[in-house]
Amino acid sequence: MKTCKDISELLSDSMDRPLTWRERWTVRGHLLMCRHCSRFENHLHFLHKASEHYFPNKVSTQNSEYKPR
Numbered sequence: 001m002k003t004c005k006d007i008s009e010l011l012s013d014s015m016d017r018p019l020t021w022r023e024r025w026t027v028r029g030h031l032l033m034c035r036h037c038s039r040f041e042n043h044l045h046f047l048h049k050a051s052e053h054y055f056p057n058k059v060s061t062q063n064s065e066y067k068p069r
Contacts, residue, residue: 002026002030004030004034004036004037007026007027007030007031007034007037008037008040010023010026010027011027011037011040011041011044012044014027015044015048
């Protein structure tokens, strides 16, 4: 079982690279049980969208796989 720290790192990584199917499965399973990590995922998505708005040419959108719940 992964810790919240591990999951938060994977969520951050998901912004930069596609996660493996095993990593995605692990993250989704953890998010079903952990409201704190779910909130972190929502905050991460919000910050990503805000940075796209204020710095449209600076934010990498290479990972189109990231889709928050």
